[in-house]
Amino acid sequence: MDKLYIFLKYFFIVVWTVFVVAPFLWALTTSFKDFQSVNGGVTYIPWVDFEPNLEGWKVLIKSPAKGGVDIIEPYFNSMFVTCTASLISIILGTLSAYALSRYTFKAGFVKNNDITFFFISQRIMPPIVLSIPFFLFLSSINLLDSLTGLIVVYIVLLMPIAVWIMVDFFNKVPREIDETALIDGCNPYQAFLKVVLPNSIPGLIVAGMFCIIFGWIDFFFAFILTFTEVQLLPVKIVALNSSVTPWWSLSASALVSVAPLIIVAFIVERYLSKGNLSGAIK
Amino acid sequence: MAKIDLSNISHSYNPNDLNPVYALNPFSMTWENGNRYAILGPSGCGKTTMLNIVSGLVRPSAGRILFDDKDVTDLKTEDRNIAQVFQFPVIYNTMTVYENLAFPLKCRDFSKNKIDERVNSVAETLNLQSFLNSPARKLTADQKQLISLGRGLVREDVAAILMDEPLTVIDPDLKFRLRRNLKEINEQYKTTLVYVTHDQNEAMTFADNIIVMSEGEVVQTGSPKELFERPNTTFVGYFIGSPAMNLFESEVSSNNSVKIDNILIKTQTNLSNLKTKNIKLGIRSEFIKIAQNQNENLVDVNVEKVEDLGNYKLITAKMGNFTIKSKVNRETEIPNQKVKLHIPAEKCCVYEDNKLI
Numbered sequence: 090m091d092k093l094y095i096f097l098k099y100f101f102i103v104v105w106t107v108f109v110v111a112p113f114l115w116a117l118t119t120s121f122k123d124f125q126s127v128n129g130g131v132t133y134i135p136w137v138d139f140e141p142n143l144e145g146w147k148v149l150i151k152s153p154a155k156g157g158v159d160i161i162e163p164y165f166n167s168m169f170v171t172c173t174a175s176l177i178s179i180i181l182g183t184l185s186a187y188a189l190s191r192y193t194f195k196a197g198f199v200k201n202n203d204i205t206f207f208f209i210s211q212r213i214m215p216p217i218v219l220s221i222p223f224f225l226f227l228s229s230i231n232l233l234d235s236l237t238g239l240i241v242v243y244i245v246l247l248m249p250i251a252v253w254i255m256v257d258f259f260n261k262v263p264r265e266i267d268e269t270a271l272i273d274g275c276n277p278y279q280a281f282l283k284v285v286l287p288n289s290i291p292g293l294i295v296a297g298m299f300c301i302i303f304g305w306i307d308f309f310f311a312f313i314l315t316f317t318e319v320q321l322l323p324v325k326i327v328a329l330n331s332s333v334t335p336w337w338s339l340s341a342s343a344l345v346s347v348a349p350l351i352i353v354a355f356i357v358e359r360y361l362s363k364g365n366l367s368g369a370i371k
Numbered sequence: 372m373a374k375i376d377l378s379n380i381s382h383s384y385n386p387n388d389l390n391p392v393y394a395l396n397p398f399s400m401t402w403e404n405g406n407r408y409a410i411l412g413p414s415g416c417g418k419t420t421m422l423n424i425v426s427g428l429v430r431p432s433a434g435r436i437l438f439d440d441k442d443v444t445d446l447k448t449e450d451r452n453i454a455q456v457f458q459f460p461v462i463y464n465t466m467t468v469y470e471n472l473a474f475p476l477k478c479r480d481f482s483k484n485k486i487d488e489r490v491n492s493v494a495e496t497l498n499l500q501s502f503l504n505s506p507a508r509k510l511t512a513d514q515k516q517l518i519s520l521g522r523g524l525v526r527e528d529v530a531a532i533l534m535d536e537p538l539t540v541i542d543p544d545l546k547f548r549l550r551r552n553l554k555e556i557n558e559q560y561k562t563t564l565v566y567v568t569h570d571q572n573e574a575m576t577f578a579d580n581i582i583v584m585s586e587g588e589v590v591q592t593g594s595p596k597e598l599f600e601r602p603n604t605t606f607v608g609y610f611i612g613s614p615a616m617n618l619f620e621s622e623v624s625s626n627n628s629v630k631i632d633n634i635l636i637k638t639q640t641n642l643s644n645l646k647t648k649n650i651k652l653g654i655r656s657e658f659i660k661i662a663q664n665q666n667e668n669l670v671d672v673n674v675e676k677v678e679d680l681g682n683y684k685l686i687t688a689k690m691g692n693f694t695i696k697s698k699v700n701r702e703t704e705i706p707n708q709k710v711k712l713h714i715p716a717e718k719c720c721v722y723e724d725n726k727l728i
Contacts (some may be wrong), residue, residue: 099603176436226725262688263459263461265457265459265461266461266463268428268448268457269455269457269461269519269522270463271428271447271448271449272426272428272448272449272453272454272455272475273474273478273522274449274452274478274479275449275478276447276449279478284463287463287464287465287466288463288464288465290465346525354480
């Protein structure tokens, strides 16, 4: 029975690992192939099935004048927009979440839970519904096709995630901690900054991770709200496609674009495990 | 350190509703500087609300709070200089034990030397010296509670230390030692200590004044002896003491005697001005003994069971339709089923409408 269990366990782990890793391996080998190796039949192993070359990677950093596509600028644009928007969303989201968790608000029939739901409801709507209002809004304040405009839009999209995660997190931090801090002589701001916030670092990291992921992978709004002045990475990658699909450079750029998320995942992985989250509270 | 006056305090958590429910009915009380008080009562009787009102976490619906005759009702918690320890240990997880203990002083901008001196002295009192540099979250539940307690003690000038069932999570052995520590601290620093509990033994051994509460009402305030011997209401008689006070439905028979099932019991209470004839007679089982050579207030009872509870024996017997309990010395021989018990007149309490006459 035990042996069967162990066998099945590892069997499924292996199957799942293959399922997850295979696309990456596929992209990795493809990125070193040329036209002939991709279109001339199935090839797997470098140096045996095909001769690897760096063309797919070189194209990414060559300037367009020399026939390249130069994803470096869009890469840093994406990074700047994602990090700035995530940071602002986390700061604003954490403050609102703390207020929603600790104070009672009431305006007619609208109470704390309704306000929290209002934030989340922003993410329930299909993005297409928001695209026209956002377009008109940004064009009215002259921020279309600009990094600032994108940051504004991304804050709107990311803050609900931060609020949602942090409200839940603060609700689990015992109120007595704030009360004790007040009794010990902090004012409410100090109690929040010195006591509650340090206790909420795992929550902040999880919220931050979600913001970064959702900001980084967004294609839709980056595509609709920018044209020539500013380009983000997902838009640039899609633009790589042409009449002859350059699988090699597409694969290379896909790997490059996933890399930051993999690094983020490794850093926050330990905070995602349940034990760490609950251990931080009690 | 301060004298704390609670004047006409009352509190409701839904004051704007048509029928507000009062967690605390109006009462006035003074806590003298340097005394030890215990607030005793069943769960949900308003004990914690009372503490939170004093510390400023809750603003009372009505009434004023004065520290040394200075009105602090509108003062914020952080400006009241109160220490409060909660039922479950509240520690700052991200700090070391030292930083936890130093926090209240840091918030109040004490000098580094002063902080060092106070933290070390408190750590010594609470036996925490060897943990000072460990992360507070790594300690056991009772050590964590010691830290909460320590944060209360670290400020010398604190108006009062309020404790909300602080020893619940601590094991019995340490509980006993800590209670003694608290007493010593109180005697040494003359800090006013207020201790909320639902455990009467804890209250009796700790406090020199006990405030008994029931359903948002302060029922009686007094020394442990007063509460034990002269409970103001049948509730206090029932709630304090183990076993609870013997209470008998009775009728007034003369100026100072009552009848329980036709048995005449003399008391030292003047019963001439009573509105009703139906009253209750209360007597502690500790005062009821097997009759020796007394010649009045004797009752014949049928012994139902005798429990040996270590340092005393508890007799449960039937007196007519009533059950009577008597605590006697362990060595006392209980003759047979029929026993004569003596009820001393000076220890009898008579209650009209459940209130002491």
